[in-house]
Amino acid sequence: MGADSDWPSTTLLGSLSERTRAALLAAGSEIRYPRNHYLVRQDEEGDIAFLIMEGAVKVFVETASGTKSLLGIRVAGDMVGEMGAIDPEARRSATVQAATALVVRSVHRNRLRALLSEFPDLGIEVSRMISSRLRWANRRRVDATIKDGRVKLARLLVELATYYGERVGDHWELRIQLTQHELGYMAGLANRTVEKALADLEQEQVISKAYRRIRITDLPRLSRIAGWGENPPPCVVP
Template sequence: MSATRRSLVTPMLFSALDSALQAHLIRTSRERTFADGQIIQQRGDPADGFWLIEAGAVRVGQFLPDGEFRAVALLGAGDSYGELAVFSGKPRIVDAISRGESRVRLIAARPFLDALANYPASTRELLGALSEQLQDTLSILAGLRHGTNPARLAGLLSTMAGDDEGAASVTITQQELADLLGVTRATANAALKDLHRRGLIERGYGRIRIPDPERLARFALD
């Protein structure tokens, strides 16, 4: 199998909503299509809603002063982002660009907040998802301070491989891996070579095959 997979283990807030509320929000939302590299949102934009990815992938991060984009997350179909800006009512703090062609839905802020008031159980689920996101973020930040780069890369690839049994294939570039790890491309390449030498991954153009995801996950924890 081969797919662009998300780089996070945290639950997406949209998935925590009641299924009836999800269906209502999708029916009343607006779908948009973006080309590869096209900007979906920018820092400073008003929080007029949040995004649900229907197809394709989105890189979330920030543009640096020199114009380079530094990704902090790679999200795929079924993921959502931008909810926190809606809750805070403050301008967005991250940029997002399409990775390949993508289809996304903008869930407008006011209809979402109004509808949420009728689903108290969803409100509780959202609080739980937010708490889990915060805990995982703190865990990730702590992990960035420890471990070798190959081990950190193994952990990232293991997450992106998902829970499916058998071999997995992750579509991602070296630069994207470097951005997600917070290292240079050369450092990411060295870590990839190390994992390849150990037989934990097989490298291809813009794609990494993982023969045994469980073995890769164990290496990340060693």
């Protein structure tokens, strides 16, 4: 994708004016990474932010005991590593790993901070991006109180479709491969519960699944199963 391409509206690049987007892209250097490469490691120092041009990454944190918790995924048009790049006192708060082959543009702290001063809309949209990710994390905490695994997984799938899905005809395709374990990490569910919930949703004909792929065949009905009825919160309106 280039500066004038149709970036998803839910991403940082998709939210910027053409002028600001072009300046941000010009400030970066293109780098290609293979699948599974680590762009950012938790607790390390860093002064680079990455704009994802092609591909997708997974963002996770790891506890002292070695347990991983998947926080989310980022796709083409998103930025990662921005907090460590903006704040010289901050260490990386999470690990970012390539889920696919990647093309990124790396932007150094000095260039990013200069752009934030020069282009007010960039500062606004970066703030909105960070706020959106905090709200995502808060919703996962709220969902942790839900006892019904089917409802909890439905909520996660609706949000994944909204933020990272691609509409193909009358259904939605998630643009990243996720294992059942990874869905469980994000939804706060045991693997057996995820397996049963997926089977139930597939039997209800709201999703279909293949190897690491999920197709949402009836998003309005899935939203109703999630407990939002006909009026889901704005964050999950496709």
